[in-house]
Amino acid sequence: MKPVKPFDVKAEKSNYPSLYPSTSDAGNIDPITLTWTNFLPDQTKLYGSMSSHWTDPNSDFEGWIMVPYQFNETAGNVFVNYQLLQPNGNQLQLAPTSTMSGNVGTNYDILNNPSTNYTLNKLFVEDKLKGIGIFDGTGRYADFKANNGKANSVGQAGTYTEQPQTRTIVFASDSSTVTINYEDEAGNQLQAPTSVTGNTNTDFALPTIPETITKDDVVYTLKGLKDGQTVPAKFDFVDESLTYIYQVKPTEAKPVTVKYVDKDNMPHEIGPQKIITGKLGETYNVNDDYKLAIPGYTFAGISGNATGTFEDTAQTVYMQYTKNPAQPKSVTIRYVDIDNMPHEIGPEKVITGKIGDPYNATEAQYKLNIDGYTFKDIQGPATGQISESGQTVYYRYKRDQAKNEAKPVTIRYVDANNMPHEIGPQRTVAGAMGDRYDVTDGQYKLSINGYTFKDIQGEATGTFGDVGHTVYYRYTKDQAPTPPTPVNPPVNPVTPKPVPKPDPSPTPQPQPETAVKETTESAAIAKKGEAVYALKKIYLYQHADFKKGERLAGYAKKPRINRPMFVVTDYAKSKNGALRYVVKDVNHHAKSDGMKGYITAQYAYVRPVYYHSKHQTLTVINPTGVNEYTNKNLTGKIKNFKQGTQLKVKGFVKHNLTTRYLLSNGHYITGNRKLVMAGKHTQPTKIKVKKSIYLYKNVDFGKRLKHIKKGTILKVKKWDYSYQYSTTTFGAKRYLVAGGYVTANTHFVKVIN
Structure with missing residues (x-):
């Protein structure tokens, strides 16, 4: 026997309650609780009744309860479901659906409504369930995750509409x-x-x-x-x-x-x-x-x-x-500078004969007197038998010291991460005063076991003088690279703040945080259309699975102001899950300009060109300075700030996929890392010459202008790096002084700010 049940006008022939039949459907949740659905108006289309019949199982007492209700044609309804997301992906109804009502156009708050308070307090506070979000549509987490448009994450608040709305609060296991x-x-x-x-x-x-x-x-x-x-x-979940x-x-x-x-x-x-x-x-x-x-x-x-x-x-x-x-073969005798091999200093001679014939290249007829040189030794098979492949013998000479003899250029082969540790034999290049030299030629690049060539440091091209030059061929030790951890964050769960159950009334008012919020990938990951640059040596590949044979272009490590840039057009992942950028090369002075391919997305190697954080002070590092503008789209130029200027900034704004910094006067400057650097950085203003140097016409030391003596003090206008557009060479730092450029090598000059 149920103490209370819906009144059935057909089965119960009582005259009094039959005057007020129910105009809605009812069902028992438990012996003392009813739920009502499908509310219908009576014949007036304005009113209805919820009628129920109760009995006392321990006596003959019984009664009827008639609860009238009035329809409001301007009311809107929101049906709130409470479901538990099970491990298998199914969702289980936890409680009866709640109905919230209000005038169309007014606001509602699911987590603060008399119709939902009781159920929310029970689920959040008493049962200690964990909410992961509020969804519209089907309310299914599987549809939301599939992003098929059938269920979307929504907030706890909204507006009543003429059409009924359905919201599902989804709970999940820990x-x-x-x-x-x-x-x-x-x-x-x-x-x-x-x-x-x-x-x-x-x-x-x-x-x-x-x-x-x-x-x-x-x-x-x-x-x-x-x-x-x-x-x-x-x-x-x-x-x-x-x-x-x-x-x-x-x-x-x-x-x-x-x-x-x-x-x-x-x-x-x-x-x-x-x-x-x-x-x-x-x-x-x-x-x-x-x-x-x-x-x-x-x-x-x-x-x-x-x-x-x-x-x-x-x-x-x-x-x-x-x-x-059998064909005639030969032995070739070459006359070379011992300090600049294989540079030849005399006409070669050839000994011909048949395979197997004996030869002797030590005979006096083969020893030449070469002006300006002294014979040192013979290198190679000086005697033997003529072979199928032929032989080469080197007569090596030492250049005589002359009045116009310049100091040599020394090439050292070093570990880039352990300088000046040398990993190969030194080479020396000699020449006369005023002669040009260039040690970037492939003949000077050695293959060193266990190492990979990185770059050239020092004045690799220039003019022989009375000051020697040292050029470093830098190599990195081979080691297996560590693949980056793929970035794939799931939806952030929302854990509501529990509200203690009041004792006694009022009705509990739980205040959990609302809605599922989708998080994006790490801020370090560049957006599509955003510019990035390379901090270390990288390659552009044909496919996301990097293979040496599929390299399209290589980019050497460069100074910050000259780092190679790319525009991200898409993302990809290698077979092992490593994130890659799909990019377009935008280095307009390089042969690779316009190429498309894949590069690493590791933050240690590649990062956005524009700052994404606030700073109080910026220092201008661009050799040509940066401009101040009235508008954040960098229009309305005011003036130019020279390299080394320290600027106080009070704000940080975004413009499309770039960033700007707001100055204290309300004007803007760029947030490009190649042009400005966060913090205060001292700009050299004077240098003192430690050893004799030369003044050159341009930053690449293309033309020598004059000799500068030791002890001379020079005023520095700005600093820059050579080989600005090269993708194979790091470049050497130079100072712009009155009349041209000088080296910034600390072996030759000292900053005396």
């Missing part, structure tokens, strides 16, 4: 699980899944994935993550799964050996063998790519199966050659 499956290419499970559980919206760490799995004596090798799946950065696909490890076949033989003297081998390996049943093809250029021989044909399939027995293919008729 934890979720990522299940990792291991399957073959047919979808069969290879081993038990791995489950990783963590608190929602915390970082997810992928456990070690096995490279091989053995099942039923069959070895499977890892192929990769199932198509369309990515490793989550954080635990979501629902359970997720990842599936790694494995393929059967192919059985190794016996190799195919390619031998290079003299056709007329088989099996005499005349070149190194090549081994071709593969799996059983795979095909091989010994084509023209396997031909070798063997001195003294001409290719004659192939003997054996040049094409076929790998088998469980070894196979041999013979590349046959015939010996060339």
